[in-house]
Amino acid sequence: MQKIRIGIAGYGNLGKSAELGIRQNEDMELVGIFTRRNPSSIKVATQGVKAYPIDEAKNMTDKIDVMILCGGSMSDLPKQGPEFANCFNTVDGFDTHAKIPEYYSEVDKAAKAGKHVSVISSGWDPGMFSMNRLMANVILPEGNDYTFWGKGVSQGHSDAIRRIEGVKNAKQYTVPIEDAIEKVRKGENPILTAREKHLRECYVVAEEGADKAKIEETIKNMPNYFAEYNTIVHFISEEELAKNHSGIPHGGFVIRSGKTGMNKEHSHLIEYSLKLDSNPDFTANVLLAYGRAAYRLNREGVSGAKTVFDIAPAYLSIKSAEELRKTLL
Amino acid sequence: MQKIRIGIAGYGNLGKSAELGIRQNEDMELVGIFTRRNPSSIKVATQGVKAYPIDEAKNMTDKIDVMILCGGSMSDLPKQGPEFANCFNTVDGFDTHAKIPEYYSEVDKAAKAGKHVSVISSGWDPGMFSMNRLMANVILPEGNDYTFWGKGVSQGHSDAIRRIEGVKNAKQYTVPIEDAIEKVRKGENPILTAREKHLRECYVVAEEGADKAKIEETIKNMPNYFAEYNTIVHFISEEELAKNHSGIPHGGFVIRSGKTGMNKEHSHLIEYSLKLDSNPDFTANVLLAYGRAAYRLNREGVSGAKTVFDIAPAYLSIKSAEELRKTLL
Numbered sequence: 191m192q193k194i195r196i197g198i199a200g201y202g203n204l205g206k207s208a209e210l211g212i213r214q215n216e217d218m219e220l221v222g223i224f225t226r227r228n229p230s231s232i233k234v235a236t237q238g239v240k241a242y243p244i245d246e247a248k249n250m251t252d253k254i255d256v257m258i259l260c261g262g263s264m265s266d267l268p269k270q271g272p273e274f275a276n277c278f279n280t281v282d283g284f285d286t287h288a289k290i291p292e293y294y295s296e297v298d299k300a301a302k303a304g305k306h307v308s309v310i311s312s313g314w315d316p317g318m319f320s321m322n323r324l325m326a327n328v329i330l331p332e333g334n335d336y337t338f339w340g341k342g343v344s345q346g347h348s349d350a351i352r353r354i355e356g357v358k359n360a361k362q363y364t365v366p367i368e369d370a371i372e373k374v375r376k377g378e379n380p381i382l383t384a385r386e387k388h389l390r391e392c393y394v395v396a397e398e399g400a401d402k403a404k405i406e407e408t409i410k411n412m413p414n415y416f417a418e419y420n421t422i423v424h425f426i427s428e429e430e431l432a433k434n435h436s437g438i439p440h441g442g443f444v445i446r447s448g449k450t451g452m453n454k455e456h457s458h459l460i461e462y463s464l465k466l467d468s469n470p471d472f473t474a475n476v477l478l479a480y481g482r483a484a485y486r487l488n489r490e491g492v493s494g495a496k497t498v499f500d501i502a503p504a505y506l507s508i509k510s511a512e513e514l515r516k517t518l519l
Numbered sequence: 520m521q522k523i524r525i526g527i528a529g530y531g532n533l534g535k536s537a538e539l540g541i542r543q544n545e546d547m548e549l550v551g552i553f554t555r556r557n558p559s560s561i562k563v564a565t566q567g568v569k570a571y572p573i574d575e576a577k578n579m580t581d582k583i584d585v586m587i588l589c590g591g592s593m594s595d596l597p598k599q600g601p602e603f604a605n606c607f608n609t610v611d612g613f614d615t616h617a618k619i620p621e622y623y624s625e626v627d628k629a630a631k632a633g634k635h636v637s638v639i640s641s642g643w644d645p646g647m648f649s650m651n652r653l654m655a656n657v658i659l660p661e662g663n664d665y666t667f668w669g670k671g672v673s674q675g676h677s678d679a680i681r682r683i684e685g686v687k688n689a690k691q692y693t694v695p696i697e698d699a700i701e702k703v704r705k706g707e708n709p710i711l712t713a714r715e716k717h718l719r720e721c722y723v724v725a726e727e728g729a730d731k732a733k734i735e736e737t738i739k740n741m742p743n744y745f746a747e748y749n750t751i752v753h754f755i756s757e758e759e760l761a762k763n764h765s766g767i768p769h770g771g772f773v774i775r776s777g778k779t780g781m782n783k784e785h786s787h788l789i790e791y792s793l794k795l796d797s798n799p800d801f802t803a804n805v806l807l808a809y810g811r812a813a814y815r816l817n818r819e820g821v822s823g824a825k826t827v828f829d830i831a832p833a834y835l836s837i838k839s840a841e842e843l844r845k846t847l848l
Contacts, residue, residue: 210781214660235781290848291841311848318654320848321832322791325647327847328808328835329801331543375794450804452539452564456796462651463792465704467785472658475779479657499843503650504828506657512620514828518656519619519640519649 193219194485195253196478197278199244199270200260201225201232203438204283207474208258209235215478217508221254251277256481258282258474272296275495276304279484281477283313290316298495305493307484312498313473314464315339319444321498322462326446330458333448336374338366338387342440342469350415351392354408356400359428361435363391366443374445377457383418390421393435395428440469479506522548523814524582525807526607528573528599529589530554530561532767533612536803537587538564544807546837550583580606585810587611587803597622601629604637604824608813610806612642619645627824634822636813641827642802643793644668648773650827651791655775659787662777665703667695667716671769671798679744680721683737685729688757690764692720695772703774706786712747719750722764724757769798808835 194217198205201223212218223234223241232241242250247257257274259282261267267284274280275297284293290311301308311317315337323335344364351360370387373380380386392409396402406423409416426434441464450456466472480498483505487496504511509518523546527534530552541547552563552570561570571579576586586603588611590596596613603609604626613622619640630637640646644666652664673693680689699716702709709715721738725731735752738745755763770793779785795801809827812834816825833840838847 207779210779214779287848291845294844316848318658321654323847324832324836324843325650328811328832328837329647329804331804450536450539450543450797450800456800458796458801459792459794461790461792461794463788463790465788465790467787468779471779471785472787475658475660482657497844497848499833499840499848500831502829502831503653503657507653508657511828514653515623515826516620518652519616519645519826519828 191217193217194482195219195221195255196481197221197224197247197250197254197257198260199224199247199257199274200266201227201234201241202260203470204474204477205258205260206235207468207470208260208477210471211474211478212236214475215482215508217482218478222250224257247274248277254278255485256281258477258481260474268293268296271308271310272300275300275306275308277306278304279306279308279481279488281309281312281481281484283317283473283477284311285313285316287316294495294497302494305488307488307492307494307496309480309484309496309498309501312480313476314466315442317473317476317498318464319442319462322444322460323446324499326444326448326460326462330446330448330450330460332450332454333446333458334379336382336445336447337442338371338445339442340364340366340388340440342442342466343438347390347392347415350412351394351409354405356397356405357394358397359395359431361393361431363393365389365391371443371445374447375459375461377447377459379447385419388419390416390419392421392423393426393431394423395431396425437467438469439467440472441465482506482508520546522546523811524548524550524584525810526550526553526576526579526583526586527589528553528576528586528603529595530556530563530570531589532799533803533806534587534589535564536797536799537589537806539800540803540807541565543804544811544837546811547807551579553586576603577606583607584814585610587806587810589803597625600637600639601625604630604635605633606635607633608635608637608810608817610638610641610810610813612646612802612806613640614642614645616645623824623826631823634817636817636821636823636825638809638813638825638827638830641809642805643795644771646802646805646827647793648771648791651773651789652775653828655773655777655789655791659775659777659779659789661779661783662775662787663708665711665774665776666771667700667774668771669693669695669717669769671771671795672767676719676721676744679741680723680738683734685726685734686723687726688724688760690722690760692722694718694720700772700774703776704788704790706776706788708776714748717748719745719748721750721752722755722760723752724760725754766796767798768796770794811835811837
């Protein structure tokens with residue numbers, strides 16, 4: 191079997207997880223890591239695989255079938271997405287929801303020009319959660335959607351706390367409110383404010399002598415990030431943070447509650463939930479599966495940008511269509 | 520907007536639910552009901568829509584875009600599936616798992632000959648549960664699958680009880696065992712026997728003077744249906760059965776528990792669950808969404824048998840690809 195040759199662009203948490211994920215997929219092999227840092231400073235975990243300067247990728251188009259883009263959505267992907275789509279089949283987890291239409295259009299143009307397939311906004315939200323929202327909506331046209339996130343670490347909120355004066359380190363957990371989920375599960379179709387859906391729990395390491403009361407107040411009143419939520423602040427030591435809060439767990443729930451019947455007398459509930467020890471490991475594994483799909487679609491002559499909505503599930507699996515019908519249907 | 524013209528073949532529970540489901544999809548209209556019974560004995564709920572003898576369908580190929588096949592998997596579909604696939608785009612919920620490869624092949628031949636698209640084995644299991652098993656497997660290649668059904672009415676088990684001497688009527692509920700689900704959710708990856716996953720609860724109306732002890736024993740020892748499970752038998756009155764057990768609820772859980780990480784140190788849980796007041800209403804709505812997909816694929820020149828694995832989610836929705844990216848991604 192000819193393996194799918196994978197490149198990884200960006201070697202942070204997501205890139206490292208993608209590297210490990212490749213080991214779980216026997217039809218894939220890692221060709222190289224592409225980085226903006228000095229390649230000699232990078233210790234690649236896979237024996238025999240080198241790190242290259244990211245600009246060298248374009249000279250390796252004949253060696254790589256799919257490039258997994260592991261950069262950030264804020265500044266990396268808007269530039270890298272279209273550039274790489276021109277040279278490779280790509281897959282990314284672009285997650286700035288409001289900018290997806292614009293990003294799609296840029297990547298689509300580049301992918302079509304380069305005759306490649308680029309899957310954008312894969313992962314779990316956007317990604318698996320989006321697909322479940324879509325599936326639940328087509329099955330229950332009359333109903334309400336609910337998405338809850340967590341319990342899990344929000345990188346953005348943790349960063350926001352770290353920028354406060356007197357804060358040495360911090361981790362923020364987004365916590366879904368069980369009572370709200372239960373109301374939804376009971377088919378009560380509640381209208382929920384941000385505060386009623388999630389609370390925010392913060393573990394903060396203060397610098398020595400810092401004004402903790404002021405830090406706590408600053409966090410709790412931060413607009414967009416915390417002011418709209420009930421927020422709990424715990425001050426802990428650096429050791430405690432390292433010991434109990436070094437993981438990157440996440441998860442969440444997508445629920446649709448809908449009605450059918452002659453007089454809407456029948457209630458239905460569709461729920462999809464994730465409980466993840468490692469957000470980057472899980473996200474990377476989704477990206478790899480869509481990388482396989484990008485590769486296969488491209489071999490069939492397809493080009494352009496795609497999302498999870500545009501790809502038939504069979505393209506994601508290493509198994510043949512016959513095998514899938516026999517074993518999983 | 521040109522509506523998708525739908526025919527319904529078979530007017531039992533599923534057919535009646537499909538009729539109601541069409542009202543929830545503004546791009547669809549019902550053209551006719553096709554039945555093996557005497558059409559004049561059928562009261563169609565939709566004003567202006569007629570019931571026809573099933574054999575007349577083949578003379579109406581220019582009036583119907585998609586035929587929803589609502590017959591049973593045991594004897595109706597093996598014959599009707601290929602026959603209708605030759606004349607119409609079709610969608611069905613063929614659910615005899617062991618015979619799917621054979622059925623697929625028959626329908627595929629007929630659909631290709633007739634240049635139509637036929638979606639087979641749609642619904643929720645097979646159907647949504649299958650798709651979730653597939654998605655969870657591609658994301659977590661190393662892990663275990665668990666499917667629990669219920670709490671819900673099993674028609675097959677209810678029928679089996681009704682065939683026992685002295686039984687006037689009966690309803691059987693398949694009940695998933697909460698303790699087993701909890702073990703799975705905790706990532707314990709248990710190996711579970713049939714008995715450990717589900718129990719069977721039976722509500723039985725005995726004929727006057729019947730030997731209840733004997734009925735109960737016969738139920739509990741029935742091989743394949745009950746002997747492998749813990750079974751609870753309640754004797755109730757016909758009135759009680761009508762009052763408390765006339766619904767057809769169902770549901771269930773598809774869970775995959777998997778590992779990632781350098782040393783498999785990260786556990787992940789993907790769970791999809793359904794809680795349905797009406798099994799036929801929900802199933803019919805899934806069939807209708809795949810009917811839309813069959814119609815669209817066929818307009819693009821595609822023909823042949825398809826399953827939920829072969830269809831990109833966007834084909835199921837009334838919304839455009841742009842709208843989906845903007846609102847649901």
